Amino acid sequence: MAGPGAPEAAEMMAGVPYFEGLSEKTLKAIASEGKVIAYDAGKTIVGEGGAGIGFYLVLEGRVEVRKGEKVLATLEKGQFFGEMSVIDGQPRSADVVAVSPTKCWVLVSWSFAGLLKGHPEIALPMLKELVRRLRAAQSAPAS
Ligand code: CMP
Numbered sequence: 001m002a003g004p005g006a007p008e009a010a011e012m013m014a015g016v017p018y019f020e021g022l023s024e025k026t027l028k029a030i031a032s033e034g035k036v037i038a039y040d041a042g043k044t045i046v047g048e049g050g051a052g053i054g055f056y057l058v059l060e061g062r063v064e065v066r067k068g069e070k071v072l073a074t075l076e077k078g079q080f081f082g083e084m085s086v087i088d089g090q091p092r093s094a095d096v097v098a099v100s101p102t103k104c105w106v107l108v109s110w111s112f113a114g115l116l117k118g119h120p121e122i123a124l125p126m127l128k129e130l131v132r133r134l135r136a137a138q139s140a141p142a143s
Helices: 006-013 024-031 083-088 109-118 120-139
Strands: 035-039 044-046 054-060 062-067 070-076 095-098 102-108
Touching: 006 024, 006 035, 006 054, 006 102, 044 054, 054 083, 054 109, 070 120, 083 109, 102 109, 109 120
Parallel strands: none
Antiparallel strands: 035 102, 044 095, 054 102, 062 070, 062 095
């Protein structure tokens, strides 16, 4: 999916640790696979229980991951969400809501799989982040 805003995406993605070490050319090619979408504050980007084929990387702004009244996490520039449904095809596990004007780089699931196959070095830091989230969830007080 070559989206409008790809050069902007590449520039913003250059500061994201997952893409460190990739050449500018490679990053531009990766960026052009997705598209940049802007959300107003208050907008629900992903709804719990919905079908999901998009992987999201926050480029600007801030989002909250919410389950009912509970805020599970706040994610900012360089952090991702939506990977769970993209990986296993199950419904979205939580709401993700923009809490400030937010821009995300969005990649459809088949492009996400292609990204990790083409650049497996990105997968390990993502797995580390998933483990960090799992540990945080384990140590969170039960609701
Ligand atoms: P997905 O289930 O596709 O859609 C909702 C997203 O919220 C989910 O993917 C994760 O990216 C994110 N998410 C769910 N639970 C947590 C959590 N405990 N901490 C951080 N992010 C989460």
